[in-house]
Amino acid sequence: MNKKSGLLLVFCVGVFAACQNETESSTVDSVVSEKSSSVAAEAEESVAKTIxxxxxxxxxxxxxxxxxxxxxxxxxxxxxxxxxxxxxxxxxxxxxxxxxxxxxxxxxxxxxxxxxxxxxxxxxxxxxxxxxxxxxxxxxxxxxxxPNDNPTITPPAFTVNEGEAQNFLSEDSGINELVTVMEIREIDALEALNPLGEKLLEVEIQYVNNGSVDTYIAPNYFSALDGEGKTLPLRYTHFWLNAVAPGESFTDTVYFDITSEGPYAIQFFDGAWIDSEEAGGTINDI
Incomplete structure (x- = not known):
């Protein structure tokens, strides 16, 4: 019994020493890591930025x-x-x-x-x-x-219902665009898009260039609003940039994180298309 107790004591002391060494080693590694991160951060800050x-x-x-x-x-x-x-x-x-x-x-x-x-x-x-x-x-x-938690909500330039089209015409510049929100629906979050939550708002957009000049369009030409009129985050991980020649068209999807309840509204971003006479619009119920 004494021999077994002695061996057990030795074993326990060995385990304690190993744990202590491991703890000390982890502490040292942690300190070294923190110092390395600090040095890296200081090095980054010391770089002369161009912006x-x-x-x-x-x-x-x-x-x-x-x-x-x-x-x-x-x-x-x-x-x-x-x-x-x-x-x-x-x-x-x-x-x-x-x-x-x-x-x-x-x-x-x-x-x-x-x-x-x-x-x-x-x-x-x-x-x-x-x-x-x-x-x-x-x-x-x-x-x-x-973000501002309580922003002032301004009416969008254009808001259309699912399936409705909006024409944007500028005779001086040769622009004649037909944009249709084909479908608006809630879907389960797609892991590849690094979503914020469990649901996404999927919006199918059809674009037709009926003008005489090349045009460009991307997902951030559109925005989605929740039931209170606040902007839903755009999923930039699904991003496309299309150059559309006169007479050409395309259909693609835009994704937004659902961070609050609907009904949701899809609007055309004011910076891209502005027509003050059409301000207001309707809500897209889904």
């Missing part, structure tokens, strides 16, 4: 205004263009107008969102699957958008 914000950003944060838009101004000296990246997708760009400044007004989604701005010329509007680690550290800056 410097002069307004609209404070402590790396931009906030939605009363309409839940954000407006940024900054400098990008020596570069002709600044491209915006959300969820690894190049969702828009702004020319710097050869004076190395840019303004970026944008209707941010009604959720906290990481937004990256870059001058890297390898990034093109419409690109998906962009890995920031592949970009030069000095070429991009990431900020956080914090």
């Amino acid at each position: 410097i914000f002069s307004s609209g950003v404070r402590d790396g944060i931009t906030r939605g205004d009363k309409y839940n838009y954000f407006a940024l101004k900054g400098t990008a000296e020596g570069y002709d263009q600044v491209t915006t990246i959300i969820e690894g997708t190049a969702v828009d760009y702004r020319d710097t107008n050869n004076v190395w400044e840019f303004d970026y007004p944008y209707q941010g989604p009604s959720i906290k969102t990481e937004i990256t701005f870059t001058t890297d010329t390898s990034v093109l509007y419409g690109d998906t699957g962009i890995d920031l680690d592949d970009l030069a550290p000095e070429s991009y800056v990431t900020i956080t958008f914090l």
Whole structure:
């Protein structure tokens, strides 16, 4: 018995020592990891960035205004263009107008969102699957958008019911577009789109170019509103950019996160199509 007790004591002491060593090792590894992260963060901060914000950003944060838009101004000296990246997708760009400044007004989604701005010329509007680690550290800056929880809701330029079409005509520019919301439906979330919740709003769009000039269209030309008129987040992981020649057409889908209850409204983004006489519109019940 004494021998067995002695062996058990030795075994317990051995286990305790091993655990203590493992704990100490984990602690050391944790400290080293924290120091490495801190050093990396300091190194990142010390990189001379090509984009410097002069307004609209404070402590790396931009906030939605009363309409839940954000407006940024900054400098990008020596570069002709600044491209915006959300969820690894190049969702828009702004020319710097050869004076190395840019303004970026944008209707941010009604959720906290990481937004990256870059001058890297390898990034093109419409690109998906962009890995920031592949970009030069000095070429991009990431900020956080914090939405206004109680924004002022303004009437959309156009809101149509499922199956209805809207024509956009500008004789001076040769633009004649026919846009139809073919279908609006709730679906189970698609894992590949990195959804926020368990449901998505799937919207099928048909676009016809009846004009005399090439046109461009992308998912962020549309927005979806919940029952209170607040903007639903667009799933940028499903992004397409179509150049449509005169006489051509296409049909594609747009996805929005369902973060609140309907009935939902699909509207044409004011920045793309504006006709004040048609403001108001109706709600799309699903």
